[in-house]
Amino acid sequence: MKNIRFKAAAAFFLMSVSLPSVSAQSLKSLMRMPFDVVESKWEINSINGNQELNYYNKDFCDYYLYRQQDTSYDLSPGKNTIFTIRENEAFDNPFKNATYYSYFRGRFPKKFNVAFPYALPVKNGAEVSWKTDLREPFKTLNFSVRQGDTVYAVRGGTVCMTNNERQVLVYHSDYTFAAYLMLEKKLVDPGTEVLAGEPVGVAGPSGVSxxxxxxxxxxxEGGLASGYPYSHYMPVFRTSEGDVRMEENKTYKAVTDDALIMQEMSKREQKKYLKNKK
Incomplete structure (x- = not known):
């Protein structure tokens, strides 16, 4: 599988990856699929009598069903029919043979806009800086907020299921994720649709990562998954200095304006948002 344009953009903006330490478990545990969240069943369609292989995704984000040396599938929330045998049809079932398979959160982005502006995870007008969180196995930004401070969504999206009450995972419309780690508690439930600038959690003693x-x-590629299947990136954040890729340990003032919040809304949604704001 090749996607040259996407690969070039990702390669340019990929952040450095460090080896995991024994205590770096937060992000690693977050990406594990919650128990029994995807279930597969062979079922008979009551309308046409066809035999179907259905996958039921009980989460609120997509999953990628990876089948080695075989066809793989995107599983949207809800019912996914990935194979059908018509009634009375003589057909060799490709799923009768055993194969290695696994599930991964998300699906492959088709458009990756490296200039898309994000909000900072603090209230509008607050000042904040970041440093690399060395506790995490991959590049993670630890923001300088105080314990008990509200943590805000950096971008609109859907809250996914997690295995830990101190984690929030938000799935964005372009199939990217934002993981909020080291929280004291979370303020949103799985399935919640959040907007940029809305509260998602409360910061723990070491801020929020x-x-x-x-x-x-x-x-x-080549029918094989190469180790850790995710790539991390550094977003552009909206600040009083404009939309910038923030330097480490430098303080910036957050700007979470209506234009930022509404940028992925339809015109109808924008009109409703502005009306409700009055």
Whole structure:
């Protein structure tokens, strides 16, 4: 599988990756699929009598069903019919043979806009800096907020299921993720649709750490998954200095304006948002 344009953009903006330490478990545990969240069943269609292989995704984000040396599938939330045998049809079932398979959160992005502006995870007008969180196995930004401070969504999206009450995972419309780690508690439930600038959690004693990543198609080549299948990136943040890629340990003032919040809304949604704001 090749996606040259996407691969070039990802390669240019990929952040350095460090080896995991024994205590770096937060992000690693976050990306594990919650128990029994995807279920597969062979079922008979009551309308046409066809036999179907259905996958039921109980989460609120997509999953990628990876089948080695075989066809793989994107599983949207809800019912996914991935194979059908018509009634009375003589057909060799390709699923009768055993194969290695696994599930990964997300799907491959088709458009990756490296200039897309994000909000900072603090209230509008607050000042904040970041440093690399060395506790995490991959590049993660630890923001300088105080324990008990509200943590805000950096971008609109859907809250996914997690295994830990101190984690929030938000799935964006372009199939990227933002993971909010080291929280004291979370303020949103799975399935919640959040907007940029809305509260998602409360900061813990070491602030809040946020990691940005996507399921990378270029790590699934030649019928094999190459180790860690995600790539991390550094977003552009909206600040009083404009939309910038923030330097480490430098303080910036957050700007979470209506234009930033509404940028992925339809015209109808924008009109409703502005009306409700009055």
């Amino acid at each position: 946020v990691s940005f990543f996507f399921l990378d198609e270029n790590k699934f």
